[in-house]
Amino acid sequence: MSPDLVTADGVRSAAELNQAIRELWLGPGGHPAVQLDDEQRATYWRLLAELQQVERRDVVEAA
Incomplete structure (x- = not known):
């Protein structure tokens, strides 16, 4: 995983x-x-698969 593509929490x-x-x-x-x-x-x-997890997380956070 490229370090410039990782947030502080690793996601x-x-x-x-x-x-x-x-x-x-x-x-x-x-x-x-x-x-x-x-x-x-x-x-x-x-x-x-990683993108799907992020999208699901974003939906849960929006709700």
């Missing part, structure tokens, strides 16, 4: 996670990646 925001997902899909040089390799795919699914 990334939805915006930060979305940016990390975009960067993963863009690949090196900012060009869209046609396919993700196995490691990138695992990272993608981990980021999505």
Whole structure:
């Protein structure tokens, strides 16, 4: 986890996670990646799971 994407409590925001997902899909040089390799795919699914947790937390805090 990149230190610049972590808040003081160790949780990334939805915006930060979305940016990390975009960067993963863009690949090196900012060009869209046609396919993700196995490691990138695992990272993608981990980021999505983390994003879902953040979104659920945000909904609970809003309520």
